Amino acid sequence: xxxxxxxxxxxxxxxxxxxxxxxxxEKGAIQGLIGPNGAGKTTLVNVITGYxxxxxxxxxxxxxxxxxxxxxxxxxxxxARTFQNIRLFKDLSAAENVIVGMHSxxxxxxxxxxxxxxxxxxxxxxxxxEAHRLMEVAGLDPGEVGxxxxxTLPYGDQxxxxxxxxxxxxxxxxxxDEPAAGMNPSEKQGIRELIERLxxxxxxxxxxxxxxxxxxxxxxxxxxxxxxxxxxxxxxQEVSTDPGVIKAYLxxxxxxxxxxxxxxxxxxxxxxxxxxxxxxxRSVEPSNAxxxxxxxxxxxxSVNAVRGASLRVAAGEVVALIGANGAGKTTILSALSGLIKxxxxxxxxxxxxxxxxxxxxIVRHGLAHxxxxxxxxxxxxxxxxxxxxxxxxxxxAATATEIAAVMKRFPILAERKNMRAGTLSGGEAxxxxxxxxxxxxxxxxxxxxxxLGLAPQMVDQVFAxxxxxxxxxxxxxxxxxxxxxxxxxxxxxxxIETGQILLSGSGDDLLHNPAVRRAYLGG
Amino acid sequence: MGQQILNAIFIGSIYALFAVGYTLVFGVxxxxxxxxxxxxxxxxxxxxxLVVNHGQSFWVACALGIVxxxxxxxxxxxxxxxxxxxxxxxxxxxxxxxxxxxxxxxAAIEQGRPGTLFSWLWVDGxxxxxxxxxxxxxxxxxxxxxxxxxxxxxxxxxxxxxMLILGYVMRFTQVGRGLRAVAENPRAARLMGIDVDRMxxxxxxxxxxxxxxxxxxxxxxxxxxxxxxxxxSVEVRGLAVIVLGGMGSIPGAVLGGYxxxxxxxLAVVLLGSNVRAGVAFAALFLMLVLRPQGLFGAxxxxxx
Numbered sequence: 001x002x003x004x005x006x007x008x009x010x011x012x013x014x015x016x017x018x019x020x021x022x023x024x025x026e027k028g029a030i031q032g033l034i035g036p037n038g039a040g041k042t043t044l045v046n047v048i049t050g051y052x053x054x055x056x057x058x059x060x061x062x063x064x065x066x067x068x069x070x071x072x073x074x075x076x077x078x079x080a081r082t083f084q085n086i087r088l089f090k091d092l093s094a095a096e097n098v099i100v101g102m103h104s105x106x107x108x109x110x111x112x113x114x115x116x117x118x119x120x121x122x123x124x125x126x127x128x129x130e131a132h133r134l135m136e137v138a139g140l141d142p143g144e145v146g147x148x149x150x151x152t153l154p155y156g157d158q159x160x161x162x163x164x165x166x167x168x169x170x171x172x173x174x175x176x177d178e179p180a181a182g183m184n185p186s187e188k189q190g191i192r193e194l195i196e197r198l199x200x201x202x203x204x205x206x207x208x209x210x211x212x213x214x215x216x217x218x219x220x221x222x223x224x225x226x227x228x229x230x231x232x233x234x235x236x237q238e239v240s241t242d243p244g245v246i247k248a249y250l251x252x253x254x255x256x257x258x259x260x261x262x263x264x265x266x267x268x269x270x271x272x273x274x275x276x277x278x279x280x281x282r283s284v285e286p287s288n289a290x291x292x293x294x295x296x297x298x299x300x301x302s303v304n305a306v307r308g309a310s311l312r313v314a315a316g317e318v319v320a321l322i323g324a325n326g327a328g329k330t331t332i333l334s335a336l337s338g339l340i341k342x343x344x345x346x347x348x349x350x351x352x353x354x355x356x357x358x359x360x361x362i363v364r365h366g367l368a369h370x371x372x373x374x375x376x377x378x379x380x381x382x383x384x385x386x387x388x389x390x391x392x393x394x395x396x397a398a399t400a401t402e403i404a405a406v407m408k409r410f411p412i413l414a415e416r417k418n419m420r421a422g423t424l425s426g427g428e429a430x431x432x433x434x435x436x437x438x439x440x441x442x443x444x445x446x447x448x449x450x451x452l453g454l455a456p457q458m459v460d461q462v463f464a465x466x467x468x469x470x471x472x473x474x475x476x477x478x479x480x481x482x483x484x485x486x487x488x489x490x491x492x493x494x495x496i497e498t499g500q501i502l503l504s505g506s507g508d509d510l511l512h513n514p515a516v517r518r519a520y521l522g523g
Numbered sequence: 524m525g526q527q528i529l530n531a532i533f534i535g536s537i538y539a540l541f542a543v544g545y546t547l548v549f550g551v552x553x554x555x556x557x558x559x560x561x562x563x564x565x566x567x568x569x570x571x572x573l574v575v576n577h578g579q580s581f582w583v584a585c586a587l588g589i590v591x592x593x594x595x596x597x598x599x600x601x602x603x604x605x606x607x608x609x610x611x612x613x614x615x616x617x618x619x620x621x622x623x624x625x626x627x628x629x630a631a632i633e634q635g636r637p638g639t640l641f642s643w644l645w646v647d648g649x650x651x652x653x654x655x656x657x658x659x660x661x662x663x664x665x666x667x668x669x670x671x672x673x674x675x676x677x678x679x680x681x682x683x684x685x686m687l688i689l690g691y692v693m694r695f696t697q698v699g700r701g702l703r704a705v706a707e708n709p710r711a712a713r714l715m716g717i718d719v720d721r722m723x724x725x726x727x728x729x730x731x732x733x734x735x736x737x738x739x740x741x742x743x744x745x746x747x748x749x750x751x752x753x754x755x756s757v758e759v760r761g762l763a764v765i766v767l768g769g770m771g772s773i774p775g776a777v778l779g780g781y782x783x784x785x786x787x788x789l790a791v792v793l794l795g796s797n798v799r800a801g802v803a804f805a806a807l808f809l810m811l812v813l814r815p816q817g818l819f820g821a822x823x824x825x826x827x
Contacts, residue, residue, distance in 0.1 A: 337713075337714060338713070339710065339713060339714070358718065359713040359714065359716070360713065360716050360717060360718035360719075362716075363714070363715065363716030364716055368714075369714050371710075371711075371714060375708060375710060375711035375714065376711070377703075377704050377707050377708060377711060378707070379703065379707050380700065380703060380704070380707070384700050387697065387700060388697070388700045388701065388704055388715055388717075389715055391697065391701060391715050391716045391717050392715070392716025392717075436715065440715065440716060
């Protein structure tokens with residue numbers, strides 16, 4: 001056993017980010033670690049590697065206890081990692097980044113570095129050669145990229161360079177935190193081959209990724225986290241057919257049942273619920289769309305987050321956009337509300353070109369966006385947040401009664417109206433964000449992850465509110481991790497994977513489509 | 524002593540009025556607008572030139588001085604801030620671009636002599652001047668051993684009323700909520716339909732109009748107008764005031780202005796007039812050591 005975790009815990013305030021995880025990683029294994037957004041995967045890695053202190057529990061790397069060690073001591077013991085958000089030294093050259101990674105296994109030679117000691121110069125040449133070798137291992141051409149500042153490399157090469165730098169530690173265990181995030185399929189294939197090659201050379205790897213095809217394809221064992229707890233651990237086959245895992249990924253119609261009896265109901269049962277709900281709903285693509293998005297592409301620097309997505313929403317519909325984390329859902333919504341610019345394609349909302357209009361003009365035209373993470377104004381009171389939400393309205397006189405009506409619909413807002421919004425709980429803040437969206441009196445409401453991070457009864461309340469808003473005639477485009485829940489409420493849905501619309505149809509059709517499960521589970 | 528207290532309130536009003544505009548821009552944009560003191564100077568210079576060289580009445584000259592100061596707010600936004608914001612330049616870049624504009628404004632005034640390019644703006648070069656007597660009413664009373672000058676007395680209610688109006692607007696009106704929304708989270712403000720660029724322009728217009736008014740009041744009431752009044756009299760003091768009050772806090776800037784006015788006068792009484800220039804630095808330094816978030820500032824939090 002190379003790495004052994006025993007009841008590792010880490011809480012942040014009241015949030016049990018990692019709640020007693022026990023895990024063994026065998027020498028020579030490629031251990032996968034998966035779980036929905038917010039499951040605690042990165043926190044667990046941060047605890048193991050000393051970036052975040054242990055709260056309780058213990059961890060051993062072979063015979064070395066890791067709890068209580070600082071990050072550089074853990075690195076010295078031989079655990080190297082890459083980061084979810086690339087953290088290279090952007091202004092140093094690629095080769096220098098790798099040389100920095102060798103630091104912890106070299107003797108302290110600060111004085112030698114100051115002088116021109118011949119021994120040091122020899123040593124320096126050896127380091128450069130070693131850096132070039134490691135870059136080759138990671139699939140980079142040292143002659144071409146070695147001298148370039150790391151920040152100027154293409155995104156995929158930066159990921160590879162992070163791996164090369166991690167290898168410079170000569171680690172016993174390499175932890176890769178979403179190494180394939182934001183990559184296209186062929187780049188992902190390259191990462192997969194790299195992982196396999198490193199493993200063949202005897203390196204033990206702990207892999208975190210949301211791309212299930214990658215994880216299920218390359219790992220020898222996979223552990224699944226949900227809400228900070230390990231819910232499954234086994235071979236990829238065992239894990240991908242585990243009903244509890246399927247439910248954690250697809251969500252369920254009623255979260256409370258799950259918490260009382262984890263794993264008791266399978267996906268078929270939930271599918272039946274959705275089928276009943278979807279039976280009455282339309283599934284054809286509308287011809288008279290109020291929102292018409294065609295071939296939309298969006299990139300962040302060198303990352304293509306969305307590639308040629310097309311979707312349509314008719315007046316009065318609820319349309320869901322589902323897909324795994326990082327698929328590009330939030331990016332699409334941000335482009336529709338004008339927060340980010342599309343690189344190509346068109347998006348028209350009721351005659352207004354969303355790709356060129358200012359965000360304020362888009363809101364005035366009747367499109368409101370309730371963003372992921374709510375973005376309420378914490379320094380202002382609840383009432384002030386609501387009053388501000390009517391900013392773009394021309395009929396200012398009517399808004400006082402509407403604010404009163406909203407507070408009647410959501411009594412918690414009336415109770416808290418003079419409190420600063422920053423003191424609200426997550427669920428209350430979400431209610432406030434939705435109420436704020438409504439007060440803009442939109443014809444189209446974009447909801448991004450309205451149930452993320454909420455307790456089950458709060459999720460019910462939020463979805464009840466969404467259904468009610470829809471009954472009142474508001475068109476809704478909904479992005480949601482909890483796919484079953486979203487499919488249950490939506491007339492139609494689009495499944496998005498790595499920035500592309502994979503398929504569309506009614507909730508029922510999609511649920512029985514193997515591609516949906518593949519988008520979520522890679523199975 | 525009574526005279527000194529009166530002086531403290533008078534100079535404190537000027538500091539407060541100047542610093543309120545300073546802190547307003549910082550609160551909304553997280554940028555120190557170092558052209559603020561140049562706007563202070565420019566408004567006073569414009570008012571003086573309009574009266575003395577262009578034969579305008581005092582009141583018209585003051586009104587135009589404030590209007591030009593407000594327009595300078597737009598110049599600062601369109602020239603120094605917006606282009607940098609578009610390119611996501613760090614705040615230090617905006618700090619430097621506003622210093623640049625300040626230097627240009629001061630140099631333009633300084634170069635103004637009869638027959639030069641800027642003679643329409645200013646003809647006295649680097650020399651300090653005073654509004655000619657009689658251009659504005661300045662009755663003087665002697666009450667209980669105190670000399671009360673009308674011009675100085677008027678500064679106090681004008682400043683206080685304007686600051687109260689600004690406080691009311693920020694606290695209780697939709698525009699004020701919008702400005703605070705932009706200050707707290709521009710992204711969220713955009714999603715609510717607030718045109719962030721317009722709110723920033725508005726912030727600079729309000730800030731510069733207040734700064735310009737402070738300059739005119741200073742120049743008229745103290746009888747000291749020169750290209751250097753902004754740089755020498757309020758630039759560093761304004762910074763000290765907003766640090767005292769808490770960066771970005773309007774009530775803090777008001778209180779800070781009066782506190783600085785009071786300690787300056789006190790220092791002069793106790794230690795002599797040659798310490799005056801150093802007092803602001805000392806106050807700034809002590810505040811940063813003892814309470815870096817200022818009197819009204821939020822607790823500084825470490826960002827991860």
